[in-house]
Amino acid sequence: MQTQEPQLRGKVAIVTGAGRGIGRAIALAYARQGAAVCCAARSLGQVQETAAQIVAEGGRALALITDVTDFASVERMVNETEQAFGGLDIVVVNAGVGGGQQTVEASDPQTWRTTIEVNLVGAYYCAKAAVPALKRRGAGKIIAIGSGQGQRGRAGISDYACSKAGLWMLTRVLAQELAPHNISVNQLIPGPVLTEMTGDLLARNTYEGEWAKSPEDVAPLAVFLAAQPEPGPTAQSFSLMRRDA
Numbered sequence: 679m680q681t682q683e684p685q686l687r688g689k690v691a692i693v694t695g696a697g698r699g700i701g702r703a704i705a706l707a708y709a710r711q712g713a714a715v716c717c718a719a720r721s722l723g724q725v726q727e728t729a730a731q732i733v734a735e736g737g738r739a740l741a742l743i744t745d746v747t748d749f750a751s752v753e754r755m756v757n758e759t760e761q762a763f764g765g766l767d768i769v770v771v772n773a774g775v776g777g778g779q780q781t782v783e784a785s786d787p788q789t790w791r792t793t794i795e796v797n798l799v800g801a802y803y804c805a806k807a808a809v810p811a812l813k814r815r816g817a818g819k820i821i822a823i824g825s826g827q828g829q830r831g832r833a834g835i836s837d838y839a840c841s842k843a844g845l846w847m848l849t850r851v852l853a854q855e856l857a858p859h860n861i862s863v864n865q866l867i868p869g870p871v872l873t874e875m876t877g878d879l880l881a882r883n884t885y886e887g888e889w890a891k892s893p894e895d896v897a898p899l900a901v902f903l904a905a906q907p908e909p910g911p912t913a914q915s916f917s918l919m920r921r922d923a
């Protein structure tokens with residue numbers, strides 16, 4: 679019987695928002711493919727659980743309290759990962775919030791701002807802090823977890839849709855800046871996934887005609903992107919949706 683070589687052996691990854699949902703599934707999948715994984719989010723208990731599962735399966739993991747809206751916290755995340763595992767190869771910019779789910783008129787200004795700060799400014803902070811570490815390695819991958827709503831939009835989700843539209847542009851600009859350094863930057867669009875963020879909405883059947891998937895259904899595409907040969911694709915959007923984004 680032929681056994682397959684782990685696709686991420688020797689690699690070091692950071693997954694933000696790895697305490698639950700999509701981030702947790704990606705962190706576990708990366709570890710199963712041989713990567714050492716830093717699991718980062720604000721809830722220490724949740725990231726510790728993800729890291730403990732990785733270690734229990736024989737992998738290497740680090741659990742770090744990180745708030746992606748705080749640049750010092752994000753810099754700590756990158757530094758501690760490099761110190762623990764000797765470098766950094768892959769960053770999954772996954773931490774996110776679902777937004778206020780209100781029309782612009784009914785929206786709360788602070789909630790609107792927070793959505794942009796977590797989903798867009800947080801992504802910028804993660805990329806900015808990680809780039810020097812990826813350059814030290816001579817190559818790398820940044821994978822941003824985008825959303826079809828960043829292209830399509832829908833009434834009542836202006837904060838979320840704008841944050842993801844901005845994230846897509848950040849992906850494209852970063853890809854151009856980092857191509858000469860062998861660092862690729864791509865977007866993964868999961869489509870609707872049953873998580874704490876969407877549980878309620880999916881129950882209300884907001885995503886008619888879509889594939890409501892589990893976080894584990896997203897992990898193979900995240901592994902595929904992380905395992906691409908160098909230089910590999912960059913500035914691209916990879917989607918698991920059934921309709922046009």
Ligand SMILES: NC(=O)c1ccc[n+]([C@@H]2O[C@H](COP(=O)([O-])OP(=O)(O)OC[C@H]3O[C@@H](n4cnc5c(N)ncnc54)[C@H](OP(=O)(O)O)[C@@H]3O)[C@@H](O)[C@H]2O)c1
Nearest residue numbers: 695697699700719720721745746772773774870871873875
């Ligand atoms: N579920 C979907 O249908 C869907 C579809 C398209 C795209 N996405 C995107 O996929 C990503 C993950 O979503 P999910 O559905 O897995 O949501 P989730 O289950 O709610 O998980 C979100 C993760 O992000 C972390 N997080 C939130 N704010 C943070 C902050 N300020 N700093 C650090 N970590 C933070 C959370 O941990 P703490 O709260 O402990 O910090 C949690 O670990 C998001 O970017 C989301 O927009 C989801």
